[in-house]
Amino acid sequence: MNNSNSALGITKQNKPKKSLIKIIKPYLFVAPILFFVIVFQYYPFLKTFVFSFFKVNVAGELTKFxxxxxxxxxxxxxxxxxxxxxxxxxxxxxxxxxxISPLLLALIANRSKFLTKFYQTCYALPMAVSMSAACLIFKQFLHRRVGLFNYLLENMGTYDNMTPINWLGDSTWALPALVLISIWLGIGFDFMLLLAAVRNVPSELMEAASLEGAGYWRKVISVVLPSISPTLFFVICCNMISGLTMAGPVMILTDGGPLGSTSTLIYYIYTTGFRSTNYTLGSTASIVAFLITFVFLLLNFMYEKRGVNYD
Structure with a gap:
């Protein structure tokens, strides 16, 4: 009996130690990245939030609430x-x-045809190009006189009765040009996600739709899109954030011009907070930009319950 009691006592003493290790173990794995997240994300955000309620001098010191x-x-x-x-x-x-662009490319690449692997590699290639390099390449493509875009349009007869488009220097075309560049920059990653989702659509569902006489686009709308809706929802959320917080191509290509037609909200924060050292205005605009993005994302998640199928 004593031996059994002592054995039970040892077991009871060991159980808390094992459970404590199990509790701590996940946090030990997260701890290294958690440190950087707190230092470089949460702390700056909290500091910016506090700054938005104060007057801040050029030295970054709070002067007045x-x-x-x-x-x-x-x-x-x-x-x-x-x-x-x-x-x-x-x-x-x-x-x-x-x-829509990466989704169409994923549907095209999903078909097993000649050179399919080559097409897939080309579609994913933008992932391997840095934003700065891509922007400088597009700057040459969009050049008014020697750019590839205007050269192709001129050969098509588009410029017979008009002057070539100044893509990055015209307030009408500068923002659409940045949209084109931004789409190209992100299309590779989105294509890979959507291609994986399309390939995981159950084949029995596609076969059942074919037996019922559904055409290709009917199968895409009725079978493929509901099946890939979780991935599609993720892509929509990420691109919504990217669209509302775009600033990199503006800094490299247009500097907010012409006439402020490409000065996005994040670029405005950059110019006021860093260039002009107006930390009061920059901090306040940063919090407003966060709240606007958060509201749009929240509205998107409200639709998730009705539009996303996880079955």
Whole structure:
């Protein structure tokens, strides 16, 4: 009996140690990346949030608490309103094209035909090109005089009665040109995600649709899209965030011009917060940009319950 009791005592003493190790173990794996997330994401965000309620000098020091005065003043600034409108315009053009384009490429690449592997590699190639390099390449393509785009349009007879388009120097065409570049930059990753989703569509569902006489596009709409809706929803969310927070191509190609037609909300934050050292305005605009993106993403998740099929 004593031996059995002692054995039970040892077991009871060992159980808490094992359970404690099991509890701590996942956090040990997360700890290294968690440190960088806290230091480089959560702490800067919290600091920016605090700055938005204060007057901040050029040295980054809090001088006066003003409450919501910064937010009220921000919405009265025409340059901020213009940058917000530019961001919404960009997102409205970018989001549908950035989802439809890789989806069509995934449907094309899913068919096993000659040179299919070559096409797949070409579609995924933008993933291997940095944003800076891609922007400089497109800058040459979109050049008014020696650019490839204008050369092709001229050979097609488009410029018979008009001058070549100044893609990055015309307020009408600069934003659509940035949309085109941004779509190309992100199409590789989205293509890979959607191709994997399309390939995982149950073959029995496709065969059943074929037996019922459904054509190719009917099968895509009725079978493929519902089956890949979780991946499609993820792509939509990511591209929505990318569209509302785009700034890199603007910094490299247009610098917000011409006449502020490409000055997006994030670029506005960059110019006010870093170039002009107006940390008060930059911090307030940053929080507003976060809230706008969060609201759009929240609306998207509200639709998820009805539009996404996880079966």
């Amino acid at each position: 003003v409450g919501l005065e910064n937010y009220i003043g921000l919405w009265k600034r025409p340059d901020f309103i213009k940058s917000l409108i530019v961001s919404l315009k960009f997102a409205a053009m970018f989001l549908p094209l950035s989802v």
